[in-house]
Amino acid sequence: MSAPLLKVENLSVNYGHIQASRQVSIEVGEGEFVGIIGSNGAGKSSTLKAVAGVVRPAAGTITMAGKPVHGCGSHEMVRHGVALVPEGRFVFADQSVEDNLILGGYIRAERGGPAALQDDMERMYQLFPRLKERRTQLAGSLSGGEQQMLVIARGLMSRPRLLMIDEVSLGLAPKVLELLFPVLQDLNRQGLAILLVEQIATRALAVTSRAYVMENGSVTQSGPSQQLMRDPSVMEAYLGKQH
Ligand code: ATP
DSSP states (O other): OOOOSEEEEEEEEEETTEEEEEEEEEEEOTTOEEEEEOOTTSSHHHHHHHHTTSSOOSEEEEEETTEEOTTOOHHHHHHTTEEEEOTTOOOOTTSBHHHHHHHHTHHHHHHHHHHHHHHHHHHHHHHOHHHHHTTTSBGGGSOHHHHHHHHHHHHHTTOOSEEEEEOTTTTOOHHHHHHHHHHHHHHHHTTOEEEEEESOHHHHHHHOSEEEEEETTEEEEEEEHHHHHTOHHHHHHHGGGOO
8 A cells, every 4th residue: 555645643743841742643635624723732733844844843754645745844844845825825915916925925936937827826716816916006005815725825826735724714704605616626536635623623624534632742542534523522522613
């Protein structure tokens, strides 16, 4: 059997004396849509940040398609095919939509030149026509939903094999989410592997095929999303967090 696309084993992340993630083991197969659910402070973001090379893990191993990548910095991880859409919809506020996309596509420009960059930008505009209409607008003046579209599109501009998204739904109206989630499902159907972190368990479980539950820094449960959705212990724990 071939190695999973992403394999994380016994990953621990500490901030000083705070243990944010403890011995976390997760896998994402090629083309899989996997979720990580759990309440505030469970260690979900820290796990994604460690995989993306944004924070250095205290322990554990990370492989991409069988290749060890732990210890790589964030730029190297982009080259290994990992893109992180971080929590908080960070955009380069005083730059246009188009310039934000160009910044996300620097590797693409390096490898394929300006024509490849332009092709990818057009692809993003097809995925998110709203961004095309606003291509010259400053990113800081976009609505929350449009900014979320932009950070996802910027992540996709590096042509990742694995897209990791942290709290896509935070603070967004249900109407916006009705636009965003189908785009993610389409991308996944086209073969992109996605690792989605969500506090709203029902939403994550509805779109993913498999999920992990994190509590206090550790993975406490995992399994097919449909099964977790029917599991009273999972749903009771997160009932208060549904929209
Ligand atoms: P949330 O959904 O609220 O973002 P989370 O499950 O993503 O939560 P993390 O953000 O990974 O959880 O946080 C795990 C723990 O690590 C928390 O106790 C948090 O306060 C702590 N933590 C996160 N980032 C830092 C940091 N930069 N410095 C110190 N502690 C941190």
